[in-house]
Amino acid sequence: MVRNTQVSLCGIKLKNPVMPASGVYGFGGEYRDFYDPNILGAVVLKGTTARPRFGNPTPRVAECTSGMLNSVGLQNPGIDAVISQELPRLREFYHGPVIANISGFSVEEYASCCGKIDGLVDIIEVNISCPNVERGGMGFGTDPELAAEVTRAAKGATAKTPVFVKLSPNVADITEIGIACQEAGADGLTLINTLLGMRIDIRTKTPVLANKIGGFSGSAIFPVALRMVYEVSRVVHIPVIGVGGISKAEDVIEMMMAGATAVQVGSENLRDPMACYRIIEKLPNLMEKLNIENLVDIINIAE
Amino acid sequence: MSKLCRFDILENRQVAKDTYSIVLFGDCSSVTRPGQFVNIALEGHYLRRPLSVCRASTESMTLVYKVVGSGTYQLSQRKPGTGLDILTGLGNGFDITESGENPLLIGGGAGAAPLFWLAEKLIEAGIMPRAAIGFNSADEVFLAAELAQLGVPVTVSTLDGSMGARGLVTDTVGRIGLKYDYVFACGPEPMLRAVYGLSEVDGQYSFEERMACGFGACMGCSCETKYGPKRLCKEGPVLRRGEIKW
Ligand SMILES: Cc1cc2nc3c(=O)[nH]c(=O)nc-3n(C[C@H](O)[C@H](O)[C@H](O)COP(=O)(O)OP(=O)(O)OC[C@H]3O[C@@H](n4cnc5c(N)ncnc54)[C@H](O)[C@@H]3O)c2cc1C
Ligand SMILES: Cc1cc2nc3c(=O)[nH]c(=O)nc-3n(C[C@H](O)[C@H](O)[C@H](O)COP(=O)(O)O)c2cc1C
Ligand code: FES
Numbered sequence: 001m002v003r004n005t006q007v008s009l010c011g012i013k014l015k016n017p018v019m020p021a022s023g024v025y026g027f028g029g030e031y032r033d034f035y036d037p038n039i040l041g042a043v044v045l046k047g048t049t050a051r052p053r054f055g056n057p058t059p060r061v062a063e064c065t066s067g068m069l070n071s072v073g074l075q076n077p078g079i080d081a082v083i084s085q086e087l088p089r090l091r092e093f094y095h096g097p098v099i100a101n102i103s104g105f106s107v108e109e110y111a112s113c114c115g116k117i118d119g120l121v122d123i124i125e126v127n128i129s130c131p132n133v134e135r136g137g138m139g140f141g142t143d144p145e146l147a148a149e150v151t152r153a154a155k156g157a158t159a160k161t162p163v164f165v166k167l168s169p170n171v172a173d174i175t176e177i178g179i180a181c182q183e184a185g186a187d188g189l190t191l192i193n194t195l196l197g198m199r200i201d202i203r204t205k206t207p208v209l210a211n212k213i214g215g216f217s218g219s220a221i222f223p224v225a226l227r228m229v230y231e232v233s234r235v236v237h238i239p240v241i242g243v244g245g246i247s248k249a250e251d252v253i254e255m256m257m258a259g260a261t262a263v264q265v266g267s268e269n270l271r272d273p274m275a276c277y278r279i280i281e282k283l284p285n286l287m288e289k290l291n292i293e294n295l296v297d298i299i300n301i302a303e
Numbered sequence: 304m305s306k307l308c309r310f311d312i313l314e315n316r317q318v319a320k321d322t323y324s325i326v327l328f329g330d331c332s333s334v335t336r337p338g339q340f341v342n343i344a345l346e347g348h349y350l351r352r353p354l355s356v357c358r359a360s361t362e363s364m365t366l367v368y369k370v371v372g373s374g375t376y377q378l379s380q381r382k383p384g385t386g387l388d389i390l391t392g393l394g395n396g397f398d399i400t401e402s403g404e405n406p407l408l409i410g411g412g413a414g415a416a417p418l419f420w421l422a423e424k425l426i427e428a429g430i431m432p433r434a435a436i437g438f439n440s441a442d443e444v445f446l447a448a449e450l451a452q453l454g455v456p457v458t459v460s461t462l463d464g465s466m467g468a469r470g471l472v473t474d475t476v477g478r479i480g481l482k483y484d485y486v487f488a489c490g491p492e493p494m495l496r497a498v499y500g501l502s503e504v505d506g507q508y509s510f511e512e513r514m515a516c517g518f519g520a521c522m523g524c525s526c527e528t529k530y531g532p533k534r535l536c537k538e539g540p541v542l543r544r545g546e547i548k549w
Contacts, residue, residue: 023521030520033305046522054525054532059513061523063350068515075522075532208513218349270516271350273390274307 014041021266022101067218115157141168144180151184162187233259333392369413403484411490437472
């Protein structure tokens with residue numbers, strides 16, 4: 001029997017639910033030595049800001065048990081260069097859906113970036129795990145009011161492209177933030193971003209990251225991400241993209257059963273550049289074993 | 304072009320204090336220049352470990368590494384006949400076509416490994432380099448005999464004076480007034496800085512940075528240069544003197 005891996009996000013058809021997460025796939029070209037990106041459900045671009053950014057000082061990656069830390073700090077060439085150079089370059093070899101990932105340090109910055117890229121990509125994913133410089137660095141993603149404000153601004157600045165809000169897990173109650181974004185008009189949610197973490201080099205007695213703390217990702221965070229996708233999916237009616245610690249086809253199925261319509265694979269790509277290929281190749285096989293005919297049938301199936 | 308391949312360990316032996324040389328058999332077609340590196344997956348370690356290529360042919364390559372932590376320790380315990388999952392052909396490597404007539408190869412510690420293949424390539428191109436290499440003490444010295452066998456005049460320095468000249472390799476080069484018209488440097492950053500400060504002579508410098516992917520995807524290894532940010536795993540690890548921003 002043919003196994004149907006197709007899913008759809010706000011009417012955008014994906015041939016399978018697997019896409020790389022923002023920040024591990026550059027602007028789409030870095031994996032071409034390994035496989036054709038056209039096998040992916042979608043491509044998600046590196047976090048983009050209004051102006052070019054170098055990001056934080058190095059070292060800005062560190063290893064952990066079953067995971068890693070990063071404090072890259074949104075290095076990107078800025079929204080104008082992404083639109084004029086990176087997007088056209090990507091379209092030369094990739095013909096599937098594209099998701100842009102937008103970050104900002106003020107509500108206006110989010111709105112202006114979203115407005116510029118509206119209509120040029122298939123989905124805009126707004127990353128709210130950023131400090132609000134206008135409000136003493138408080139995270140947009142940790143306060144329901146601020147999260148709603150960014151969502152409204154992004155929706156107000158766009159007319160053509162659906163807006164997904166990417167949530168931070170560093171909160172007491174993620175359902176509260178998810179509901180606030182939905183009420184503010186979000187077309188979908190992506191969760192989760194990285195968990196705050198730290199490593200200290202016991203030989204030098206200093207933090208490994210120059211920035212001291214960073215975002216924890218990788219297979220170690222899978223149960224946390226799964227729990228949050230499960231909790232949020234139960235209280236919202238907009239589609240959820242699940243991300244966090246996915247490293248194999250089994251994780252994709254589990255994440256979809258928890259409520260995700262599609263999934264993103266992050267750090268696993270950095271240790272195995274064939275990760276997405278491997279997962280996509282395995283999916284039909286696994287569906288057969290589990291007696292799943294259409295992948296959409298298992299979305300949110302876990303009680 | 305980078306490539307993900309299985310390699311068989313042919314040999315893995317200690318060559319100096321805490322320093323090992325590993326010979327790997329497999330597809331080395333992507334390793335084209337001295338100064339390039341590979342990224343090795345090790346069991347129980349989430350991220351791969353980057354190591355420079357010390358020498359390579361089409362089907363085998365040698366890496367020289369120092370045991371500094373659990374990853375390199377695990378590698379040192381691996382037996383010939385077992386396999387490794389390696390990402391090869393990473394980084395830009397040295398460009399020997401830019402060399403002068405009398406280049407100096409300068410390196411320190413395990414980071415000096417790429418100088419061997421570089422010397423071979425220069426000699427093939429009809430250029431006989433000089434080499435100056437530095438270590439902490441005599442028991443850490445490697446590469447000196449191999450370079451000498453190629454006919455390369457080698458100056459060894461050790462910090463404690465137990466072999467060759469006493470002191471830092473850059474102090475030695477300055478003191479004995481070595482003449483050179485181009486420099487190829489690799490080693491720890493303080494050494495690179497000192498080489499840079501020795502003279503105005505043009506050259507190429509190979510840098511190290513903590514890495515995650517090693518193939519340009521994560522932006523973990525970026526550094527600022529005079530011509531904008533560069534990923535040391537992709538547009539590096541070798542930078543031209545003229546672009547370095549300290
Ligand atoms: C491009 C490049 C080429 C290199 N070539 C060589 C070589 O030819 N020979 C050699 O002995 N060493 C080389 N190194 C350094 C080598 O990668 C580290 O010594 C090694 O990763 C340490 O791993 P570990 O698990 O033993 O140590 P741990 O300290 O336990 O490692 C923990 C983490 O820190 C990273 N790390 C630790 N030290 C370094 C370092 N100096 N540079 C980058 N990452 C580090 C590891 O990769 C790992 O992710 C190179 C590094 C780079 C970036
Ligand atoms: C190196 C690195 C860079 C990242 N950059 C971004 C980014 O620019 N924007 C964003 O929304 N998330 C970013 N993330 C978070 C990932 O997209 C993802 O949410 C997180 O890593 C959890 O997934 P994982 O466990 O599969 O890696 C980054 C993660 C890593 C490891
Ligand atoms: S280590 Fe990932 S970009 Fe260089």
